[in-house]
Structures are given as C-alpha cells and as structure tokens.
Amino acid sequence: MIASHAPVPHGPIQPGLGALQLEEHLRDRFAMVRDPRDLTGLTMVVAPERLREAIKYLRDAENLKFAMLLDVVGIDYLSFPDHRESRFAVVYLLKSLDFRHRLSLKVWVDEERPAVPSVHELYKSANWAEREVWDQYGIVFTDHPNLKRLLNHHEFIGHALRKDYPCQKRQKLSVNDMMIDQLEARLKSRGYTLLEHGEQHPGSLITRPSAVPHTGAPPPPGGATGARP
Amino acid sequence: MTFKPLPASVTPEIDLGDSFVTTTVDAVVNWGRRNSLWPFPFGTACCAIEFMGVVSSMFDISRFGAELVRFSPRQADLLIIAGTVTYKQAPVLRRIYEQMCEPRWVISAGACATSGGFYDCYCTVPGIDEIIPVDIYIAGCPPRPEAFLEAIVQLQNKIDRESMKEQRTVGV
Structure with a gap:
C-alpha cells in the first residue's frame, strides 16, 4: 500500500x-x-x-x-x-x-x-556574536561583560574585516592565547577552586570542590583532576 | 676450566660462518629509525580525514612501520601537519614541535599546510615552514592516501642518508 x-x-x-x-x-x-x-x-x-x-x-x-x-x-x-x-x-x-x-x-x-x-x-548568544563583531569591525558594545577578541589573536592590531584593512596583511602571534580567565570563571561557577596558577596547560590544573575544606593535604586519588562535586 | 688454544689450522672467521655481519652504526640506527616512525597527527582539516584512511586497513600505514599514532609529542618522532594552520594556532604547533625529542621529522600534508592553500588572507599561515622546519611536503587538496605513503617512503629514504656525524639542527 x-x-x-x-x-x-x-x-x-x-x-x-x-x-x-x-x-x-x-x-x-x-x-x-x-x-x-x-x-x-x-x-x-x-x-x-x-x-x-x-x-x-x-x-x-x-x-x-x-x-x-x-x-x-x-x-x-x-x-x-x-x-x-x-x-x-x-x-x-x-x-x-x-x-x-x-x-x-x-x-x-x-x-x-x-x-x-x-x-x-x-x-x-549575543555575548559571543558581539565579541566577533568587535573583533572584526572594532565596534564597541557598551556594557558587554567580556569584550575580548573572539576569532583573531590577542596580539592582532586593527580589525580585519574593515574595508580599509589590507586583507592579506598577516600578523604573527608570539605567545599563545591562554584562555585561563574564562576557564577559571567556569570552574568557579561549578564550585571548584583553582590551586595552581601560571603558564601551563589547563589540563594540569588541580581543582577540588570548594565545599571540601582546604586542609593543605594532597587531593584524594581520582577525585583531584576532574570529578564534579 | 682450562684454556685450550685453537689448532693453528683453524681460523676463527671461517668458524663463525654467517653468524655475524659487518655494518656501520649509521646503517643500523637508520634502519631502526626508518622502519619504526611514530607519527603525531596535527590534524586541523580535511587532510586529517584522509590521514585516517592512510592509517586504516585499506591503505595501512603499518606496512611501512609507522602505524603507532601517538597523541603526545614526547612519544612521537614524526609530526604530520594535515590541515590549515592559522596564526592563532601557530604558537601551539611550534610548542608541540619543540616538545618532540630528537631525532624528529615533519611532513607537511596538503596545500594548506604547505602554502596556506586558497586561504590567502589575514589569518592563515602561508605554509607551516614559516614556523617549523619541514622535511617532506605533500601536494593535494586533500592528498590521496597513496601520496601520504609516498611521503613516508621518501622520508625513509631521507632518514637512510642521515648520519650521526652531522648533528641535526636543534630548535632553530
């Protein structure tokens, strides 16, 4: 049928x-x-x-x-x-x-x-979309909580999609763009505390739920690197 | 146990027969290196999909001794850049290269890694040899798996010609 x-x-x-x-x-x-x-x-x-x-x-x-x-x-x-x-x-x-x-x-x-x-x-969704417009056109969004470049790197000078930017002008990046501040904020919002700091891979950060009092003792095995509270 | 000298009529070389060969250190070391390359795939685009085909059974990179793909640069000696590299990624690639132990080799796979490809713009690196030294370039967009294997063979030939007397350039 x-x-x-x-x-x-x-x-x-x-x-x-x-x-x-x-x-x-x-x-x-x-x-x-x-x-x-x-x-x-x-x-x-x-x-x-x-x-x-x-x-x-x-x-x-x-x-x-x-x-x-x-x-x-x-x-x-x-x-x-x-x-x-x-x-x-x-x-x-x-x-x-x-x-x-x-x-x-x-x-x-x-x-x-x-x-x-x-x-x-x-x-x-406007948060990232406005960051992109700021990055590419240099248009400021007033009262934006985190108006940082989204696509281009932090050493980039100028705004690439403006018509007066020479589109083949390349800009080298010397130091990696660490997104540690965003990671930190996200971990804190989930109840973690950051123990180590500095120039390193985000994966090596040791975190723990802030509900557990910090005694200075080493973190429990298995619960130190990624377990959610 | 007492030491018995050999009879004068017997020469030890004849006695040992085929149980040893003479060679050079370079030949032995290069033989080992060329036949057990450990690739680290830095895959950022479609070339990396093609690389998956190279590793899988149809084309089988293990026929050339390079099947053990590592995702730590400390355990790999062959860096395969398969895909577009942007300036934002460039320090990451540079760091991965620096983390690899000597001796190390680099294959630039495809048009983007080799020359930037058709991304002639403000954000794409026009060839990764701006950032790290490259041993073999593969043409194609993306290259066929056969081209990958050809690159492995060419790299093996290149390794064969290397000598411990000539120190490789360390982290230019």
Missing part, C-alpha cells in the same frame, strides 16, 4: 503579525524605518538608543515572540556606491520560533564613535 502524501502534521501555527503589519507596527511604536536596501525579508532601521527596548519588546510581545537571536553582524559601507549614512552598521537577525518569521534590525554606527548598546542580557 502506498503511503498517502498527507502533509506532515505540525503544531498549530499561531497567528502573528504579517510582514506589512509588522513594518507598520514597528514604525508606529519605535519610529523605525524600513531599510530600502533589503532585498529579501524585512529589515528595519532602529535608533541605537531605542535598540534594547525594541529588541526586548520583539522578544516578549505575545504576538511576535522573536525568541531566537540568530546572529549579530557588522557591515562596513566604506566603498559602497552612493552611500550617505554612517560608515558602519550592526544588524541583528531575529527569528520567531512560534510564528516562523524573521526580522533584521539595523543600527547605523558612527565612524568616530563606533558604539552600540549590548543586548547580552536579552539573548545569551
């Missing part, structure tokens, strides 16, 4: 705002304007001072529910033809899992003072 080609049952698609409705809604509520450059989907330009408020609203509103931040992207319009706005832009790509639509939010960023408020408190 041939299986019928009935559509695969999905969960009920809840009614959200359609693209045109959404555009009008955001224009009225946050004074956004549609970016004329958007060829696919909907791109709305928002003022940086209203960015956080707007994203929080988009995330929480009952008929929008943009629960997912897909990416944060930087753009350098340095050599873009007939460009009149600021040199840089940051674009937030949002997705609504409930209503299955997407939205791009664009913020123009000044060349002299390239700063945008961070949204890491609204979306956890």
Whole structure:
C-alpha cells in the first residue's frame, strides 16, 4: 500500500503579525524605518538608543515572540556606491520560533564613535556574536561583560574585516592565547577552586570542590583532576 | 676450566660462518629509525580525514612501520601537519614541535599546510615552514592516501642518508 502524501502534521501555527503589519507596527511604536536596501525579508532601521527596548519588546510581545537571536553582524559601507549614512552598521537577525518569521534590525554606527548598546542580557548568544563583531569591525558594545577578541589573536592590531584593512596583511602571534580567565570563571561557577596558577596547560590544573575544606593535604586519588562535586 | 688454544689450522672467521655481519652504526640506527616512525597527527582539516584512511586497513600505514599514532609529542618522532594552520594556532604547533625529542621529522600534508592553500588572507599561515622546519611536503587538496605513503617512503629514504656525524639542527 502506498503511503498517502498527507502533509506532515505540525503544531498549530499561531497567528502573528504579517510582514506589512509588522513594518507598520514597528514604525508606529519605535519610529523605525524600513531599510530600502533589503532585498529579501524585512529589515528595519532602529535608533541605537531605542535598540534594547525594541529588541526586548520583539522578544516578549505575545504576538511576535522573536525568541531566537540568530546572529549579530557588522557591515562596513566604506566603498559602497552612493552611500550617505554612517560608515558602519550592526544588524541583528531575529527569528520567531512560534510564528516562523524573521526580522533584521539595523543600527547605523558612527565612524568616530563606533558604539552600540549590548543586548547580552536579552539573548545569551549575543555575548559571543558581539565579541566577533568587535573583533572584526572594532565596534564597541557598551556594557558587554567580556569584550575580548573572539576569532583573531590577542596580539592582532586593527580589525580585519574593515574595508580599509589590507586583507592579506598577516600578523604573527608570539605567545599563545591562554584562555585561563574564562576557564577559571567556569570552574568557579561549578564550585571548584583553582590551586595552581601560571603558564601551563589547563589540563594540569588541580581543582577540588570548594565545599571540601582546604586542609593543605594532597587531593584524594581520582577525585583531584576532574570529578564534579 | 682450562684454556685450550685453537689448532693453528683453524681460523676463527671461517668458524663463525654467517653468524655475524659487518655494518656501520649509521646503517643500523637508520634502519631502526626508518622502519619504526611514530607519527603525531596535527590534524586541523580535511587532510586529517584522509590521514585516517592512510592509517586504516585499506591503505595501512603499518606496512611501512609507522602505524603507532601517538597523541603526545614526547612519544612521537614524526609530526604530520594535515590541515590549515592559522596564526592563532601557530604558537601551539611550534610548542608541540619543540616538545618532540630528537631525532624528529615533519611532513607537511596538503596545500594548506604547505602554502596556506586558497586561504590567502589575514589569518592563515602561508605554509607551516614559516614556523617549523619541514622535511617532506605533500601536494593535494586533500592528498590521496597513496601520496601520504609516498611521503613516508621518501622520508625513509631521507632518514637512510642521515648520519650521526652531522648533528641535526636543534630548535632553530
């Protein structure tokens, strides 16, 4: 018997705002304007001072529910033809899992003072995404908890994806980029205490649950190197 | 026990027959080294997948005595860089090379490790010989397993020509 080609049952698609409705809604509520450059989907330009408020609203509103931040992207319009706005832009790509639509939010960023408020408190994924944009474009995200380079090494000078960076200019790294601070923070959050410190392989760090009082005695066998509390 | 001298008619060389051979220290040492290479794979990209094929039964690197892959540089004498190396990784690669005991050899496998490949950009090392000395380069993107084996054979020939009199360069 041939299986019928009935559509695969999905969960009920809840009614959200359609693209045109959404555009009008955001224009009225946050004074956004549609970016004329958007060829696919909907791109709305928002003022940086209203960015956080707007994203929080988009995330929480009952008929929008943009629960997912897909990416944060930087753009350098340095050599873009007939460009009149600021040199840089940051674009937030949002997705609504409930209503299955997407939205791009664009913020123009000044060349002299390239700063945008961070949204890491609204979306956890913004933490690394904003670090990447800072690394590649030199756009500062104010109030970011750990604005360090993500892809390039710590001795890198300049920002590689800016259009005025010569893309074949290579920069050597002399000392390995130890990520000990991040490791330390993660271990502490899990209740471990760091006993040894310094220039060494992270695997050789001896940790112990902080619940066990530190007596100065050697750590128990088997429980010293990786056992979780 | 008393010492009995051999009869004058018997010469000891004839008596021993085939039970010994004459050779040089270089030949013996190189014979041992060339036939028991211990590779350390520094695999960062698709070339490393190809290396898995080289180690596995189809191509079987153990036919050339180099099957014992070690993941500690202290236990290996052949460093195989299979894949793209970025500047962020470069100090790690350098350190792994320095941790290997002498004598040590390096095979650069594939276009990326050899020249940076098509990554002609700000972050990719244009050939690992900027960082560490290389003995054998393999072409290909990624190279076929046969090319890996050819590199092993060529390295064995190179080891054959080495001499203890010439000290290898230590950590340039």
